[in-house]
Amino acid sequence: MHKLTRKQILLLASLIFGMFFGAGNLIFPVHLGQLAGKNWSLAGIGFLISATLLPLGALVALSKTRATGLYDFAKPVAKWYGILFLIMNHMALGPMFATPRTAALGYQFSIGSLIPNKYSSIGLFLFSLIFFGLAYYLSVHETGLIKIIGKILNPIFLVIIAILFLVAFIIPMGSLHHAPTLATYLYTPSTSGFLEGYNTMDALAALAFGVTIIRTLRNYKITNENAIAKYTIKSGILAMVLCAIIYLGMILLGTLSLNKFSLSENGGIALSEIIKYYFGNLGLVFMAALTILAVFTTAMGLIASFAQDFSSQFHFIGYKGWLRLTTLLSFITANFGLNTIINWTMPFLMILYPLAMALIIPALCSNLFDNHRLVYRFTTAFTLIPALFGGIQSLPVHTQVGERLSAFYVSTTPFASIGLGWILPTLCGLILGVIVQKFFKYYFPDSIKI
Structure with missing residues (x-):
């Protein structure tokens, strides 16, 4: 039986991390750190449970049931439900919400902050056109995903994160003893942290990315179901541990920032202030690179998994056809703007997330x-x-x-x-x-x- 080398396992873990870790995964823990203050550790535990253990649980559930995609995972309820769940989940994570949000976030936290409001629409249009054009071009060949995300983009992103942590913790902004800025973090910090992590909705993403992980393993000539399950779990654990380390670092940055800044409206603003504090105007470029790398790898993972799952169930259009369709629709949705996307995301996710957990929990x-x-x-x-x-x-x-x-x-x-x-x-x-x-x-x- 063919086995993966240690290097291949690390590359697969890097692919999983790169697909999961988007801009939202950067800004939520920073905001949590500001809200929790001195209770950052208890809040962080709650956050890690929902932001890392639940997605890992989803990957384990996929492995245990030997599901090769969303349809296989949901069809024990009924075959029609498997199709319906696949469509609902991929539409929410794909062209309706999550994928367009990657471009909208990338724009807002990069060149969007430099462009006057009257030109914001045309700026978003051009940015999202280039963003999704590149995402499509780099995702056309399924076998290239692990090389592009795992070998190139993700390591660059991690180097930038490492530089930020190194500077921030060598020259900290102050102490970690600030009182919580929100009452719930004073009385129930772990529960509040859990709910903040729940906002990442990565358990849904884990179900969608499962097909990409499985196809990557098959490209490595891993075809035995037990071996696929073993390597999915092993690489998933490595990816989630890396996520957890970065989450804790971001939470600490958020808490430390209270020494210099007041509570920000969201984690994106807080992270921008932190980076600008340490790197000055160069920090704007730093922030742009950090955000765009985070959202771009996630966008590639989302459009690829959409095309892979749909092409396996609806054969009248192949992988490239579905890839073109989801990329085009995501581009259109992105131009409605970040606020519109966020406002309409939550209702759909509040329906889908419990339905996903109703499959994950029994599978475990x-x-x-x-x-x-x-x-x-x-x-x-x-x-x-x-x-x-x-x-x-x-x-x-x-x-x-x-x-x-x-x-x-x-x-x-x-x-x-x-x-x-x-x-x-x-x-x-x-x-x-x-x-x-x-x-x-x-x-x-x-x-x-x-």
Whole structure:
């Protein structure tokens, strides 16, 4: 059986890291550090659980179920649901929200800050045209992804991050003893940190990137399912450990920055202030390089995984055709602007994320019920209603009906007020599904088939 060398495992881990780590992964932990103050460590633990362990759990779940993509992963509920979940997940992570956001963020934190407001539309148009043109060009050949992201772009990004950390921690801005700037970080820092990490939504991305990782392994002539699972988990752990190190460094930078700056509106502004403090006007170039490298590798991973999953299920268009389509649609959406994209992202993700967890959680404990579809169906059915309510709760457009439904949801469902109302229903569905499956398996063994 063919085996990966240590160098190949590191390259695969670098590819996974590069696809995951976008601009949002830079700005969320910095903002967390400012919000948490002296409770940065407890908040950081919560953040790491949701921002690294949940995505790693998704990769492990894919490996355990031997799924080769989103369709395979979701089809235990039903074949039609597998297709629907694939489309919903890739549209949200692809041309509707996440992929366009990479270009919009790259523009805002690079040349967008230098261009007068009256020219911002044409500036975004030209930037996103070049951005997605390059992303398409470099993603046309699937086998080139690991070389471009793993060998070239990602190492450059890590060198820039290392320089920032080296300077900032040799010459710190001050102490780490500032009081939290938000009350929730004073009383429940770990929970608040968990919720901030939840905003990265990387568990969804892990499910989408799974197909790219598997195809990369097959290009390395790893075809055995057990070997694919082993190398996915091993490289995924390395990638998430690297993410965790950078997250902690960014959290510390955010907390230290309170000695020089007041609480910023978002982590992007805070990171810009920190970089400018250490590097002056050169810091603007530094920030631009840091952000563009972060978002560009993620954009490549997103458009490639979209094209790979869609081409494997819908054969009337090949990989390059789907790649062209998602790149074009992402370019169009990006030009609606970052604020519009962010405002409409959350409602869709508040529906999709619980539905993804309703697949990931059973998959992680699938040995308990022989990976039977009945358990997936119960878990998903119990998750669907709170997921829909969560989406309504997050709509940027408020109506009387929507507000009444949201009020009912928050008043009747534990944790709904913090966006986690799906947790108890999902666990109840899982437990009930396992009980029902065990009952039928014991008393009516011939009536229940996998």
